[in-house]
Amino acid sequence: xxxxxxxxAASKAVLEPKRRxxxxxxxxxxxxxxxxxxxxxxxxxxxxxxxLGGTLGYYAIGDVFPWNMxxxxxxxxxATICRGxxxxxxK
Numbered sequence: 001x002x003x004x005x006x007x008x009a010a011s012k013a014v015l016e017p018k019r020r021x022x023x024x025x026x027x028x029x030x031x032x033x034x035x036x037x038x039x040x041x042x043x044x045x046x047x048x049x050x051x052l053g054g055t056l057g058y059y060a061i062g063d064v065f066p067w068n069m070x071x072x073x074x075x076x077x078x079a080t081i082c083r084g085x086x087x088x089x090x091k
Contacts, residue, residue, distance in 0.1 A: 047072075051068070
């Protein structure tokens with residue numbers, strides 16, 4: 001039988017690499033989620049700008065195509081600026 005100190009030392013020796021590996025995996029998952037959240041926010045704001053630009057262009061001028069692209073660009077720019085300032089876009 002091992003004493004209490006010996007069993008704790010053996011447990012630490014076995015479990016410490018697994019804990020380190022788990023913490024590294026959790027950190028990489030967190031970074032991946034943060035990366036995709038930024039792109040998802042840009043996509044949502046860009047699509048809103050796409051629809052809004054197309055709608056305004058249709059009603060104001062009667063043509064959709066160039067104005068929905070302008071709205072898409074403005075939406076992406078707005079999402080990038082908001083993300084840079086730390087303003088949550090769609091939460």
